Amino acid sequence: AQSPDFRANLDAFAAGINAYARQHPERLADEVQVVLPVTSEDVLAYTLRFWLFFLWTGEQGTDVISFEQLGIQFSGGSNGWAIAPQRSASGNALLLANPHLFWADFIFFEAQLAAPGIDAYGAALVGLPVLGIAFNDALGWTLTVNTFDGWDAYELTPADGGYRFDGEVRAFDVETQTLTVRQEDGTLRQEELVVRRSVHGPVVAERDGSPIALRLVAVDRWVSAAGVLEQWWEMGRAQSLAEFEAALRRLQLPLTTVLYADREGHVLYVFTGQVPVRSSGDWEFWAGVVPGDTSATLWSTIHPYEDLPRVTNPPGGWVQNANEPPWTATLPFELRPEDFPPYMAPPLDFPGFRAQRSMLMLSEDPAMTLEELIENTYATEVEFAIRILDDLIGAARQGGAEANRAAEVLAAWNRR
Helix, strand or coil, rough: CCCHHHHHHHHHHHHHHHHHHHHHHHHHHHHHHHHCCCCCHHHHHHHHHHHHHHHCCCCCCCCCCCCCCCCCCCCCEEEEEEHHHHHHHCCCCCEEEEEECCCCCEEEEEEEECCCCCCEEEEEEEECCCCEEEEECCCEEEEEEECCEEEEEECEEEEEEEEEEEEECCCCEEEEEEEECCCCCEEEEEEEEEEEEEECCEEEEEEEEEEEEEECCCCHHHHHHHHHHHHHHHHHCCCHHHHHHHHHHHCCCCCCCEEECCCCCCEEECCCCEEEECCCHHHHHHHEECCCHHHHHHHCCCCCCCHEEEECCCCCCCEHHHHHHCHCCCCCCCCCCCCCCCCCCCCCCCHHHHHHHHHHHHHHCCCCHHHHHHHHHHCCHHHHHHHHHHHHHHHHCCCCCHHHHHHHHHCCCCCC
């Protein structure tokens, strides 16, 4: 289902892996050779598996389906800055890409792609054929995982072997799949998997005897969602803000914040993702298990690019993100929760300390140099400690001997 040109790229990528494996078998561990030969379909399947992981972890889960049940562990976060020329010592825009992904699961490698129609340098995850974070001679971008709700859990009301929906009883769509499971000794075992689906999606859990169905964005768009690779390819080929936004408008990135800067001095923040168009309800409502017996809670479309929170060339001269909601993209604030559907992103009662440190570092430097930008990448000041430590030390010194020893240790700490 890919375009002919990009299908050829996928075929070439898979062929390159296989050619390397044939030429250098001694460099490949025995346990990984089982995947060979790699096909273009394998590349797409891995891409979808990768995005499914992040779609699940973009929201903080529900009280029914936990990440632990799914074998998922997720924490940490990334930083991104785009600084406009008026806040740069050189008069050129600056871009900071500082992703924090787990070495065990998401290993980045750096690469430069130079071929007819493209010359871009950046980083890709092992197994993906295009650069996910990159720059070319004209522009660059970085990504952070955003506060994104792209899935919902629906509690179904069982009835007569099916479930109730809009006052009627509907039967589940039942499908039996046969999985071929490789054993430790290399043999293959057949295992049957029975899948029940409602109008919402597959049943993935139960709560007090009620089935819980899962609805996930992009699942019904996988033919096009696999097009995220071609969108990344076009982002790397773009030569202007207009061309870059044209690539973003494809909405193939299921989630992520995009921060962008270019040679012309433009900076851009976009809260991207396939955000469902919901009839009502706020972030907290949709973060829980919602009623599945009515079409009032069933969504079928996503918001277009123009609906998403985004800022271009703000007067403050920079955009930033540290995995917090979009409302702190810049100072003074340009994105306000009341201007968007209440389910678009969490309300921001109090920015996290990592976001506060990021905004302070940007606000306090009116003319950042490239050297300062690199140094700031490794800054480890703990904003929470800066805020509370003096009061805490003063209180501890009013206590006993042990509290006073603790106060002396904290007083000697450099807050890093």
